[in-house]
Amino acid sequence: MQWALDIDRRWIWAIIFIIIGIVIIHPLGLPITISPDTQQFYDTVQALPDGSRVLVGASFDVGAQGEILPMIRAFAYQAFAKNLKLYIFDAGWTNGPKLATQVVDQVAKEMGKQYGVDYVNLGYKPGSSTTYTLMTQDLMAATKGVDQNGKSLSDMPIMQGVQKVDKDTFALVFGMDIGTPGATDAWLPLISQPTGIPLVVGTITMSVPTNKPFLAAGQYKAMLDGSRGAAEYEALVGHPGPAIAQQDGASLAAMYVTLLIILANIAWVTTRKKPA
Amino acid sequence: MDWGILAGAICTIAVWTYLADNQNPIWELIQHIYIGLAYGWSVGYYWYTYIGPTFVGTGKDVDSLRTGHWEYIIPIIVGLLIYARYIPSISWVARYPLSLVLGWGAGYILAFNPPIFMGQITNSFYDLWTGQLSSSINNWILLLCLLGTLMYFFFTIRRDANPVMKGGVWLGRWAIMVGLGAAFGNTVLYRYNLFYGRLHYILGDWLHIAGG
Amino acid sequence: MRKEVPMVLTVLAGLFVIVAKYLHAVDQLGWFTVGNRWFQIVYAMFFLLGVVSLTIVHGKNVQRRRSKWVYSLILLICMYGYGILTLEQTVDGPEANWIYNNIIVPSDSTVFALLAFFITSAAYRAFRIRTREATVLMITSVILMMGTAPIGDTIIPGWGTLAHWLMDVPNSSAMRGIQIGAYLGGFAVALRILFGLERAHLGGAS
Numbered sequence: 131m132q133w134a135l136d137i138d139r140r141w142i143w144a145i146i147f148i149i150i151g152i153v154i155i156h157p158l159g160l161p162i163t164i165s166p167d168t169q170q171f172y173d174t175v176q177a178l179p180d181g182s183r184v185l186v187g188a189s190f191d192v193g194a195q196g197e198i199l200p201m202i203r204a205f206a207y208q209a210f211a212k213n214l215k216l217y218i219f220d221a222g223w224t225n226g227p228k229l230a231t232q233v234v235d236q237v238a239k240e241m242g243k244q245y246g247v248d249y250v251n252l253g254y255k256p257g258s259s260t261t262y263t264l265m266t267q268d269l270m271a272a273t274k275g276v277d278q279n280g281k282s283l284s285d286m287p288i289m290q291g292v293q294k295v296d297k298d299t300f301a302l303v304f305g306m307d308i309g310t311p312g313a314t315d316a317w318l319p320l321i322s323q324p325t326g327i328p329l330v331v332g333t334i335t336m337s338v339p340t341n342k343p344f345l346a347a348g349q350y351k352a353m354l355d356g357s358r359g360a361a362e363y364e365a366l367v368g369h370p371g372p373a374i375a376q377q378d379g380a381s382l383a384a385m386y387v388t389l390l391i392i393l394a395n396i397a398w399v400t401t402r403k404k405p406a
Numbered sequence: 407m408d409w410g411i412l413a414g415a416i417c418t419i420a421v422w423t424y425l426a427d428n429q430n431p432i433w434e435l436i437q438h439i440y441i442g443l444a445y446g447w448s449v450g451y452y453w454y455t456y457i458g459p460t461f462v463g464t465g466k467d468v469d470s471l472r473t474g475h476w477e478y479i480i481p482i483i484v485g486l487l488i489y490a491r492y493i494p495s496i497s498w499v500a501r502y503p504l505s506l507v508l509g510w511g512a513g514y515i516l517a518f519n520p521p522i523f524m525g526q527i528t529n530s531f532y533d534l535w536t537g538q539l540s541s542s543i544n545n546w547i548l549l550l551c552l553l554g555t556l557m558y559f560f561f562t563i564r565r566d567a568n569p570v571m572k573g574g575v576w577l578g579r580w581a582i583m584v585g586l587g588a589a590f591g592n593t594v595l596y597r598y599n600l601f602y603g604r605l606h607y608i609l610g611d612w613l614h615i616a617g618g
Numbered sequence: 619m620r621k622e623v624p625m626v627l628t629v630l631a632g633l634f635v636i637v638a639k640y641l642h643a644v645d646q647l648g649w650f651t652v653g654n655r656w657f658q659i660v661y662a663m664f665f666l667l668g669v670v671s672l673t674i675v676h677g678k679n680v681q682r683r684r685s686k687w688v689y690s691l692i693l694l695i696c697m698y699g700y701g702i703l704t705l706e707q708t709v710d711g712p713e714a715n716w717i718y719n720n721i722i723v724p725s726d727s728t729v730f731a732l733l734a735f736f737i738t739s740a741a742y743r744a745f746r747i748r749t750r751e752a753t754v755l756m757i758t759s760v761i762l763m764m765g766t767a768p769i770g771d772t773i774i775p776g777w778g779t780l781a782h783w784l785m786d787v788p789n790s791s792a793m794r795g796i797q798i799g800a801y802l803g804g805f806a807v808a809l810r811i812l813f814g815l816e817r818a819h820l821g822g823a824s
Contacts, residue, residue: 139739143425146735150602154609154616160768165782192723193730196603197596224448228709229723253455256665257658259514264654271655274459275468278451279708319518335596335766339588342785343794347529349522356592357599358766372603379602380595381769383734387594388760390742398746410716414724421728425735438689440725442696445668447718450704452665460659481656485663492670501624503660504819509628510657512808513635523801526794544783548791555795578795583751585792587758588785594741594763597734604731607724 134397142390149386153378160381162374167345168362171352174330175208178301184209185295185327186218186234187305187317188226194308194334195229200360200373201332202230205304206237206249208367215288216249217300219273221261222311224254227278246286253278258311262320265295297326302351307333307341314341318349332360415612418604554578555585621821625814632812672697758784 178184186205190198209216216234220226231251238249245251252273255261264272269292275283283289292299305317313331322329328351333341335356345353354363357380360373420436427433460478463470471478484503491500530552532545557571558578565575610616638650676690684690704714747753764770765781810816 139742140425142739142742143735146601146738147605150598150605151609154602154606156617160772162768163771163778165778192726193600195723195727196600196731224451228451228718232719254451255456255658256452256662257654258661259511259518260654260657260661263514263518264651264658267651267654270468271651272658274456274470276455276459278455279710280454280458314522315519319522323521324518335599336589336593338592339585339785339789340793340797342790343526343797344522346786346790346794347525349525356596356766358595358768372606375606376599376602377768379598380767381772383595383598383602384763384767384769387738387741387763390738391745391756391760394742394745395747410720413720417721417724418728421725421732424732434686434689435692436725438693439696440722440729441672442693443700443717443722444726445672446697446700446702447704447709447714447722448665449669449701450714451709452662453705454708456662457665460662478656478659481659482663485660488664488667489670492674498620498821501620501820502627503664505624505628506631507657507660508811508819509631510635512628512811513632515804515808516632516812517636517639519801519804523798523805526798526801530794544787547787551788551791552795555792556798559795559799578792579751580754581788581792581795583754584758584784584788585796587755588762588789590741590755591759591762592766594734594737594759595766597731597737600727600731601734604724604728 131397131400134393135401145386146383149382150379153382157375158378158381160377162358162361162365162377164362164366165355165359167353167355168359168366171330171354171359172208172363172366174328174352175205175214175302176212178212178214181213181215182301183215183217183292183299184302184304185300185321186216186230187303187313187321188218188220188230189223189306189312189316190226190229190308190334191223192225192229195225196376197334197357197360197373198306198308198332199229199233200357200364200371200376201306201354203233203237203371204360204363204367204369204373205332206234207241207369210237210241210243210248211367213248214301217252217288217292218249219252219255219265221255221265221272222258222316223308226306227251227254231278247288250283250286250288251278252283259316259320262311262316263324266321266325267294269294295321295325295327300325300327303327303329305329305331307331307337309337312337313350314344318344323349330354411607411612415608418608550577551581555581558582621817624820625817629812629814632808669697669701 186202188202206216218227218230218234228251234249235245238244243249253276255273257264261272270283273283277283303317303322305313305321307313313329313333317329317331321327329349330352331341331345331350332354333356335358338355341350341353344350354360357373357376361377364371364373417436417440420432423430424433459468459470460482461471463472469475484506488500488503490496530549532549534542534545534549536542536545554574554577556578557574560571563571566572606616634653635650638644638653644650672693676693678684679687679690680694700714700717703717704711707714709715709718745752745756747756761777761784762781764773765778770777770781807816
């Protein structure tokens with residue numbers, strides 16, 4: 131079994147291409163059951179009064195878009211069906227608001243929603259903690275009164291009556307968490323906790339374990355648990371998309387890595403030298 | 407032909423060449439192009455989303471230098487002092503904005519994080535008999551694993567000081583292993599999900615051979 | 619002047635936030651809002667740091683014809699060329715957006731996805747049942763991987779439930795323990811900064 135320990139890692143990598151390629155060409159379509167976390171997320175959004183305002187915290191970067199954008203896409207379907215108004219913003223990740231808006235644009239087009247009326251991209255504004263807090267004090271100052279591309283916010287119907295992020299104006303914060311700043315160190319302590327606006331979170335699969343204690347404590351109202359949560363959410367809102375497709379890849383990946391670990395341990399046990 | 411998809415596919419494959427050889431010229435080229443473009447992008451982005459409105463006031467209701475708010479000259483100058491770090495003779499001046507920002511950040515941690523921390527503490531007073539056996543057992547496990555984990559990180563008391571400490575540290579170590587195992591398993595899935603997206607781009611968006 | 623003033627500024631800035639947050643009277647005066655507006659501008663002025671650093675490093679490479687200087691030249695052309703383009707037409711302009719969606723996004727997301735390969739070979743090389751703790755770590759990660767993906771429930775019904783339980787109960791309490799420690803550590807570091815005990819940013823040892 132020494133061969134198994136000496137194998138060039140590029141062979142291991144080549145098999146990754148093959149197995150993921152196979153499920154892309156021939157999807158498995160494994161059944162997906164809805165977890166209580168995702169159901170809670172869906173119910174929380176569904177319980178909002180029609181036309182409520184939601185702050186979408188696009189705290190993610192290009193690297194994490196593969197898992198986060200499906201959540202935002204599914205959320206946009208549910209939100210627009212309830213005529214919710216979406217305010218996309220972040221003060222920590224430059225790419226997040228632009229990427230999120232591109233996806234919301236597509237859903238909006240499909241559902242007949244308009245930029246500046248039903249959703250707006252407040253853009254990335256520098257300043258991190260300072261800017262998150264400034265949003266709760268004076269939104270126009272925090273955003274400098276312009277959207278991502280420098281268009282005046284005061285001309286947009288969606289901004290009428292919005293002075294700052296507070297409980298009277300916003301019904302929900304949907305914050306992402308892929309790292310710092312994210313839900314645990316921005317949306318929760320700087321926005322949700324001081325204002326009392328309920329916080330729901332979308333997190334990448336990798337960050338699920340670290341975010342669980344906040345969900346358990348009720349500090350998050352609900353949470354989408356990574357790609358699996360996004361897939362369940364897509365199924366709930368009735369718009370299957372990329373997250374559901376990803377589950378096939380995740381399934382084969384889990385099996386492949388498990389088999390590799392078993393093989394490596396068998397090889398290690400059979401070849402290790404016994405103490406004299 | 408969609409030239410955008412073709413360009414994206416070429417970039418994707420160029421990055422993958424790193425797997426074959428991490429010093430190959432295609433990889434070197436794509437990483438330099440990518441870094442250059444990413445920083446170039448940030449210039450235009452910052453200008454329209456923030457810097458422009460601050461200086462020339464494109465936002466109607468917002469005070470800017472153009473609308474006579476000259477007091478903003480102070481933070482602008484303080485911020486610009488950071489660039490003194492590139493001039494060796496006055497590089498120490500860059501400590502001024504850095505110190506302010508660091509102090510401001512430390513203040514934020516002490517001002518805003520305690521309520522979240524306290525929320526975690528108060529939620530840890532578990533109901534040890536809920537009336538249901540399964541949830542009661544879960545709460546016992548939650549409490550004991552939490553106490554064990556905390557004990558594991560006590561560095562001011564010897565770990566073999568007494569049986570309680572010894573048992574707590576033992577339990578804590580196992581709980582942490584479960585936590586780290588969960589973190590590892592989820593990280594594997596996360597990375598594969600990202601890879602799935604990239605390969606789907608090649609096989610589906612570009613070559614149109616994806617099923618489903 | 620070089621160390622004392624920055625140290626005083628650090629303390630004053632930190633105390634200002636704490637006082638403004640906890641003393642309602644100060645908050646009422648609107649000083650905190652003004653402070654946040656000013657600090658937002660200070661932060662924003664740092665936006666060219668990356669561009670300046672890259673220009674210095676790669677500019678020198680080109681100027682001195684160091685090895686691989688051509689790549690440095692390409693980087694500078696891309697950075698300044700695209701910077702000017704985005705300034706001219708915003709990042710959502712037709713050409714600027716095309717480059718963003720078809721070069722930046724595919725390259726960046728593929729770089730992050732590369733880690734799938736390295737984490738796989740790391741698991742293959744490093745996961746060994748050497749100790750009981752290592753075995754627990756390995757078994758947990760396998761249960762979680764298979765249970766989070768739909769395959770677990772397909773092979774053995776109830777696998778997903780076990781994975782959920784592991785995530786919600788033992789993992790949750792261990793992570794909470796770690797986070798309580800991290801919060802306390804964060805408070806300690808913040809206090810050290812405010813007390814002037816942390817001086818690494820002043821160019822000296824703490």
